[in-house]
Amino acid sequence: MQNVSDTRGRPLRDLRISVTDRCNFRCTYCMPKEAFGGDFAFMPRSELLHYGEIGSIVKAAVPLGVRKLRLTGGEPLLRKDLDWLIKGLKAIDGIEDIALTTNGSLLPQKAQELAEAGLDRVTVSLDALDDETFRAMNDVKFPVARVLEGIDAAIAAGLTPIKVNTVVKRGQNDDQVVALARHFRDKPVILRFIEYMDVGTQNGWRLEDVVPSGELFQRIAAELPLEPVAPNYEGEVARRFRFADGVGEIGFISSVTKPFCSTCHRARLSAEGKLYTCLFATEGHDLKSLIRDEDADVARLSEHLATLWVARDDRYSEIRSDDTRDLPKVEMSYIGG
Numbered sequence: 001m002q003n004v005s006d007t008r009g010r011p012l013r014d015l016r017i018s019v020t021d022r023c024n025f026r027c028t029y030c031m032p033k034e035a036f037g038g039d040f041a042f043m044p045r046s047e048l049l050h051y052g053e054i055g056s057i058v059k060a061a062v063p064l065g066v067r068k069l070r071l072t073g074g075e076p077l078l079r080k081d082l083d084w085l086i087k088g089l090k091a092i093d094g095i096e097d098i099a100l101t102t103n104g105s106l107l108p109q110k111a112q113e114l115a116e117a118g119l120d121r122v123t124v125s126l127d128a129l130d131d132e133t134f135r136a137m138n139d140v141k142f143p144v145a146r147v148l149e150g151i152d153a154a155i156a157a158g159l160t161p162i163k164v165n166t167v168v169k170r171g172q173n174d175d176q177v178v179a180l181a182r183h184f185r186d187k188p189v190i191l192r193f194i195e196y197m198d199v200g201t202q203n204g205w206r207l208e209d210v211v212p213s214g215e216l217f218q219r220i221a222a223e224l225p226l227e228p229v230a231p232n233y234e235g236e237v238a239r240r241f242r243f244a245d246g247v248g249e250i251g252f253i254s255s256v257t258k259p260f261c262s263t264c265h266r267a268r269l270s271a272e273g274k275l276y277t278c279l280f281a282t283e284g285h286d287l288k289s290l291i292r293d294e295d296a297d298v299a300r301l302s303e304h305l306a307t308l309w310v311a312r313d314d315r316y317s318e319i320r321s322d323d324t325r326d327l328p329k330v331e332m333s334y335i336g337g
């Protein structure tokens, strides 16, 4: 098998792996309580891919070009023995980097064991420094202090630089951006502001609730001058800036106002083994039955993955419009951001 490219010439490089659809937060832009309430039917454990099956899919993806893995959820740290999975994935030839996206709530307990298992990087979601605002956005009244404690634990475990992601929603937390920038810029943390997106079907997304990155840039630069920084690699989603006084870096992820589909080389695997070729996809491709029912080996899985990728033509953010808003898009909590 050889590296594959899709219909727009985009190679497959990153595989984002959701290990659970469960989360202990109910962030209003991702998993609103109204839709994911106490009686919501999450996937039974038997439906989840075993760690060995995830390993087989990763082994099948490496010959096609996958080099970087990101573990996501829901909240991935809710899944037991994640360090065991990381050790297994780290041992796969060709995998260069393993990252994890988390809400940070369990990092104080887990950061050290994740680092010892071979995790390279961690991204923590934190949408405000003001406790009231944060508790309102995660909707489970989880305090900021515990997430900051988690970030400190990740720094102490050497998972640096830590990336901190803030989803900005107008009228909810956009008053927090300068304070967040000031708080993190002298730490081994890269803060990224994410434009609020119409992911899934449940968050009641409206364009007027989006604060364009350009506007955020102006707000921050007015107090803390910024200079552009070259991307680390082609296809990096965040546009990077350093503070002109040399202290710290921030980024902007602008899926709404500056789509980056043309260099998108990410595939996503749901916890029950469906492959999605876009964050805003309406359907996934079942890999689990190939493994469990047809006993497919790695080579067969690789062929199947190649077929799926070369047929890919996703570019949702480029075609986003009133007509696309109500598409039955997969929930972000199901495939990870």
Ligand code: SF4
Binding pocket: 255, 260, 261, 262, 264, 265, 266, 277, 278, 279, 280, 314, 315, 316, 317, 318
């Ligand atoms: S909208 Fe889809 S194709 Fe575009 S950058 Fe996001 S995941 Fe990639």
